[in-house]
Amino acid sequence: MADLSIEFCGIKSINPFWLASAPPTDKAYNVVRAFEAGWGGVVWKTLGEDPAAVNVSSRYSAHYGKNREVLGFNNIELITDRSLEINLQEITQVKKDWPDRVIIVSLMLPCEERLWADIMPKVEATGADGIELNFGCPHGMPERGMGAAVGQVPEYVEMVTRWCKQNTKLPVIVKLTPNITDVRAPARAAKAGGADAVSLINTINSITHLDLDQMVAFPIVGGASTHGGYCGSAVKPIALNMVAEIARDPQTAGLPISGIGGIGNWRDAAEFIALGSGCVQVCTAAMLHGFRIVEEMKDGLSRWMDQKGYKSISEFSGKAVPNTTDWKYLNMNYQVIAQINQDDCIKCGRCYVACEDTSHQSINQLIDAVTGARTYEVNKEECVGCNLCEITCPVQGCITMVPQDTGKPYMNWTQDPRNPRAEKVAETV
Known part of the structure; x- marks a missing residue:
C-alpha cells in the first residue's frame, strides 16, 4: 500500500493534505475536528496584531454552474477576529494534544521589523511546526499596507521574509498572491530572503455577480459591496500554471511548494504534486462539503499510487515539470x-x-x-x-x-x- 507520509521543508506529515489558512482553521474546535477526520496538517487562520480585525456581514458569495453547483467562491472576510493571546493559547494546546499533526501559523503584520521580531518567539513558544507569511490577501488588508500590498512588491517580500528568518528557527513559508503579472518575481524574492518554501495561490480579486434589482454586487453589506478573494474549483487552472512556473524557473527550481487553489479531490492533489508541490492545502472544498472529504482524498490517492506503482509521494512529485515548457519549444x-x-x-x-x-x-x-x-x-x-x-x-x-x-x-x-x-x-x- 502506498505511503502517503511526506516531509516538507523539514516538517514531517502523515499525509500531504493540509487545510489552508481560512475559516475552517480559525479556532481549536475546528482544527481538532479536522485532525479527527484525518487531515495531516492545518495552516491556522492568519494571526495579526491586537486589537484583532473586525469583519462585516455578509461575507461570502459564489459563482454557480448548473443545479447551483458552486464553481467559484468569493469572500471578503479578513484575518482572525479573535485576540492574539487566545489564538496562541489554543495553538499550544492543540499541538500538545496532536503531536503527529502539522500546525503552521499564518501571520500578517504591518511592514515594521519590530512587529515581526516581537511575534516570532511567541509563535515558536506554541510548539508550532512552521510559519506562513500571508502576502496574498487581496481585500481589506492591502488597504492597510498588508497582504497583497506586500506580495505584489518583490522588494517587500524579500525584506519581510528576511526579518522573519532572522528572528525564528522555524521553517518560513511565503504565501504568494496571484494578483500579479509574473508570480516568479515574488517567488524569487522570497527565496532571496531565505524562505524555506512558498505556498500558492492565494485568492484572486473578483466580483462574482450582481443583484440587478438593487444594482449592487454580492456579498451585500448595507447596500454596498467590494471585490473579494476568489477561490474554489474555478481557480485551479490558474493555480496549476503558477505552481508550474515556479517549479520550472531555474532561479526557484528546488524551492519547496505547497500547492493551493481549487483542490477538491485526490486527482486535483495528484496534479499539483506532479507539477512540483510537496503538499497541498484545501479550503473551499472543505467549506462546502465538510472535513470528511479527506477520507476520499487519501483513499483515492493511495489507490491511484498503488495502480501506478508509486510507493511514496516523492516518487511522482514534480514528474510533470520537465514536460511543461514554453510554447516556442x-x-x-x-x-x-x-x-x-x-x-x-x-x-x-x-x-x-x-x-x-x-x-x-x-x-x-x-x-x-x-x-x-x-x-x-x-x-x-x-x-x-x-x-x-x-x-x-x-x-x-x-x-x-x-x-x-x-x-x-x-x-x-x-x-x-x-x-x-x-x-x-x-x-x-
Whole structure:
C-alpha cells in the first residue's frame, strides 16, 4: 500500500493534505475536528496584531454552474477576529494534544521589523511546526499596507521574509498572491530572503455577480459591496500554471511548494504534486462539503499510487515539470486528428455546430434522404486537431484525438522556416 507520509521543508506529515489558512482553521474546535477526520496538517487562520480585525456581514458569495453547483467562491472576510493571546493559547494546546499533526501559523503584520521580531518567539513558544507569511490577501488588508500590498512588491517580500528568518528557527513559508503579472518575481524574492518554501495561490480579486434589482454586487453589506478573494474549483487552472512556473524557473527550481487553489479531490492533489508541490492545502472544498472529504482524498490517492506503482509521494512529485515548457519549444510537426466513434455518438450535433460556426469547418453533417437520420464525420484534410469537438461532446470518449505519422522530425518555432525571426531566436535561446 502506498505511503502517503511526506516531509516538507523539514516538517514531517502523515499525509500531504493540509487545510489552508481560512475559516475552517480559525479556532481549536475546528482544527481538532479536522485532525479527527484525518487531515495531516492545518495552516491556522492568519494571526495579526491586537486589537484583532473586525469583519462585516455578509461575507461570502459564489459563482454557480448548473443545479447551483458552486464553481467559484468569493469572500471578503479578513484575518482572525479573535485576540492574539487566545489564538496562541489554543495553538499550544492543540499541538500538545496532536503531536503527529502539522500546525503552521499564518501571520500578517504591518511592514515594521519590530512587529515581526516581537511575534516570532511567541509563535515558536506554541510548539508550532512552521510559519506562513500571508502576502496574498487581496481585500481589506492591502488597504492597510498588508497582504497583497506586500506580495505584489518583490522588494517587500524579500525584506519581510528576511526579518522573519532572522528572528525564528522555524521553517518560513511565503504565501504568494496571484494578483500579479509574473508570480516568479515574488517567488524569487522570497527565496532571496531565505524562505524555506512558498505556498500558492492565494485568492484572486473578483466580483462574482450582481443583484440587478438593487444594482449592487454580492456579498451585500448595507447596500454596498467590494471585490473579494476568489477561490474554489474555478481557480485551479490558474493555480496549476503558477505552481508550474515556479517549479520550472531555474532561479526557484528546488524551492519547496505547497500547492493551493481549487483542490477538491485526490486527482486535483495528484496534479499539483506532479507539477512540483510537496503538499497541498484545501479550503473551499472543505467549506462546502465538510472535513470528511479527506477520507476520499487519501483513499483515492493511495489507490491511484498503488495502480501506478508509486510507493511514496516523492516518487511522482514534480514528474510533470520537465514536460511543461514554453510554447516556442513545442513540436510544430506533431499532429492529431479528431475521430468520432459512431457506436458511441448520440447524434446531438454539438461537435458539428461548434466546428462549423467557430472553428475550422472540418466536421461534415450527413443527413439520410429517406430517414432523416444524421451522421457526423471528420474531414481529415481540414481538421487541425484543435480539440474543440472533443471538448463540446457530451459523451466522454466518443471523440478522440488520434496522433498522425507525419514522417517529419521534431521542429520547434525557433527552428521553423515560417518564423521570420527563426535564426535570431535560435541564437538567443
